[in-house]
Amino acid sequence: MLYILSASYDSVLNAVKLELYNDKTEEMEEWTDADFKAYFLSKRDPAPLVSRWKTIVKKELIKKYDALNDKEVEMWKVSVNNPLAVKKSQEIEQTYENYIKFFQCYIYDKDIKMGMPYRRENDKNDKLVFQYDQDAQQRIQEILNLDSFKNLTSEEREVFEKWAMLLEYPAPNFKRASLDIEVFNEGENQIPNAEAALLPVLSICLASNRGEKIAFILVQADKPITDFPENITKVVIFNDEKLMLEQLFEAIETYPLIITFNGDDFDLKYLYYRALRLGVPHQKIPIIVKPKICILRKSIHIDLYKFFSIKAMKIYAFGDKYKDVDLDSVARALIKRGKIEGEERWIVKMSYHDLIRYCMNDAEITLELTTYNNDLVMNLIIVLERMSRMPIINVSRKSVSSWIKSFMLYEHRQRNILIPIPEEIKTIKGQTVSEAIIKGKKYKGAIVYDPIAGTHFLVKVLDFASLYPSIIKVYNIGYSTINCPHPECKTNTIGELPHWMCTKNRSLESLLIGSLRDLRVFWYKKQAKNSSLDKVLKDWYGVAEQSIKVIMNASYGVFGAESFVLYCPPVAEEVTAIARHVIGKTTEHAQEIGLNVLYGDTDSIFIKDPPEDKLRELIDWTYKKYGIEFEVDKIYRYVCLSIRKKNYFGVKIDGEVDVKGLTGKKKHTPPIIKTAFNDTKKILSEVKTPEELEIGKKEIMDLVKRVYFIFKNRSWENVSDLAFSVTMNSALEDYKKTMPQHVKAAKLLIERGYQIGAGSVIRFVKTDKRLAGGTNVKPVETVKKHEVDVRKYIEFLKSTFEQVLDPMNINFEQDILGVTRLDQWSHK
DNA sequence: GCGGACTGCTTACCT
C-alpha cells in the first residue's frame, strides 16, 4: 500500500507532487498531477486582468455559499498557470482564498487523504485509488452503532464516520533512521556556524528502526585509532571528508524518513554547506536548504526539535513532562535516557571510541523518541497529518492553530462554502462587549473562585468533560451562527452577553468540534484504557485520544486569536461567558442542596465529603439543564488549599500527590529548595488520617528547619544547588523596559564569551551587593560562595513553604524560625 | 539619598 506523506509544488514540472511511502518495498515513490491549476476567487469580473495577465488560463462564474450572509453568491474563479500568480492576486481587492498554498488547495479540492493508504491503478492512467481496510471499516461501524450515537442526524453521521476513518485506519511501521553529526569546534561551549561550515565534520551516526547503527568518522591528525564501541553495525573510517559526505548522502537516500533533533537549523544545514565548500556538486547533495527548514530530495525529514517545541503538544500530549526543549531534557522525561555524560565534554578531545559512543547515543535517543510506546510519536505525527490534512513536513513544524485552520479550510471547500476574509467577519459579526480582568486582553475569560483555605479530608473534584468544546457544540456557536442575519434568531441569546445564535443553520464549528468531542468522550477515551485490547491497538487509541485532545483544547482559543483565518472574538467571549454561567449555576445549585463547595476553577468544583445521593442529584441536574456531562474527575484523600487561587496540593486515594501552581514545583526554583519540596511530597503522600497529618507536619517542620540552617550556616555543598534557572524568552537587546535578574546574569555570561540567545536557560545565584562587587546577581558559572545573599534565600524558602504550611496552620516565622529569631534579637 | 507605595514587566503556572 501507498501512504501519502507529502504534497508539494514541483516548479520544474509545474505540477503537484505527492510522495508516497510504499510499505512493501519501504521506499518512497512519487506521483504527479500536472492538470490541476491554481486559482483564486473574485467578486468582480476579472476581465481587465485577463488581458494583462498571461498566466490566466481560465475564468468562470461559479456559485458559492456565503455563510456570513446565509445566501448563495456568484464568484469568478480565476485559474492561472503559475501558483505564484495566485499569491500576487492578494493585491487585488475583493479576491478570496488566494493565501491557500497550491498543494493544500489540491489536497482540499481533490479530497486527498493525507497519511492514508492508497494503491495505484495502473491500467487507468496511473490513478491513485483509496484502499479500504476491512478491519478498520468494521470498527467504524461498531462506533456508529454505539448507544450514545444512535440519535445522530445524517449530517452528523457523515462527519463522525469521516473522523473515525482517519483515526481507525492503522499506520505501518515506517522505516526510518535518525541522524546526528559532530563537528570540530574551537572550544568546549562553541557551536559551529552552519552557514559558514568552516570546520570539518568529525563524525556522523545513523540509527535505524531496522537495527542498523552506522558510524562514519573522519581521521584526525595525531589521534591514534583505537577500538570502537560495541553494538555498532558498521564503522567506516575516512581520511577524506568529502568522500565521507558523499557516502553519507548515498546512505540517506536509502531511508524514506530521516529523523533529527534540530536538523533544520544545524545538522542538515551544516552538511549541505560543508559539502558545497568541499566541492560536492549541488545536484549530488540530497538536502535542500529553505529559509527555515531543510528538506530532503527523496525522503521526509522530521525535525523533532520543531515537533516537541509545539506548545500544545508539549502541554497536552506530553503533560508538560519536559520543561526545556533540548534533546537531553526531552529524552530524560519521555524515555528515561539522556545524553552521555563523560569527563571529557569537548568533542575534539574525545577518543574515536568516545566520540562514536557520544554521537551514536544522540542518534539512538533521537530515534527512540519516535519508537517508544509502540511508535507513539511517529503515530501522533501521522494522525495529526490525517486530521489536519497537511503534509508531514508541515504538520510536524507548525502549531495547532495551523492544523485547525487547515481542516476548517478543507471542510469549507468540501461543502462549497466561501471562505470569508477576516475583514468581513469583523464588520459583520462585530467586536467584543465584555471586559477582561487582565489589562490588555480583549474579553473576559474564565472564573476562578476563592478557595476555602485549610486541610480538607475526602474531597471530590467534579468537572465538565471538555467544557468549551461542549459549549460550542450544544449552543451551536460559530462565526456563521453568532449574530446571524435572521431577525427571528435575535431572541436566541444564552448567557449574560447580547450575542444571539442562529436557530436555522448548524455551525461548522459545532458540527466538527462537537463530533470530535463526542468521539473522544464516548469511544477513544474508553478504548485508550481498554485493557482487553491488544497492546498495540490500545496504544494507538491513546494516540488518537491525545490527538483529539490537543486539537480540541485549542478549538476555542483560535477564535480569539487575531492570526487565525476565522478570527471572531464574539465567538470566543460567548464561549467563556456561557462557561461562567454554567459553572456559576452549578455551584449555586450544589450549595442549595447542601454540598460543601471548597473551590472551583473554570470548569471544576471541589466538594468536601459529599453524600453519594446528593452528588448524583447534582450531576443529573447539571446534565438535564445544560446537556454537558459533569463527572467525578478526581478523589483526594485530602487536599490542602491555601488562600491563593490556582495554588494547592492534594493526595489521591493511591497516594499520588497532585501539586498545582506551588513555587516548589516551578522549574526556576533552586535545586536545594526543590529537593526539600520533593521530600515534603513524600511525607504528605504517606498521610492518611488527621492524626497522621500531625506527625507529617512535624517531619516537614524539621525538614524546613534543616534547610534554613544550611542557608544560615552557609553549609551547602555546591553553589549550583542555589541556582535559579530562568528562561530568557527574548533576545538580550529586546529587554528595553526593565533588566530582570536573569537577563543581567546573561549579560555577564556573554561578556565571558558564552553563546546565549532567546530561549537560553540562565542559571544565576542571588548575591549580596556588598559582598559581590555591587551586583545582586551572578551567573552560577562565576559566583563565589561568600557572595551569596543568604537573606534572599531564606526569604524564598519562606514563601515557597508558606504555600504548604499555611493550610496546615503552621507559621513559618514562629514555628520554624521561632527560637532562632529570638536568638538573633538577643544578640542585638 | 533612601524608604514605602505603587505600577508595570517578566516568567511560570492553571483551566
Added chain:
DNA sequence: ACAGGTAAGCAGTCCGCG
C-alpha cells in the same frame, strides 16, 4: 502567534522627608 486568569519577584517611578 489558541485563549484568559493568577502568583510571585523585581525594576523602575514618584513622593515624602529639614
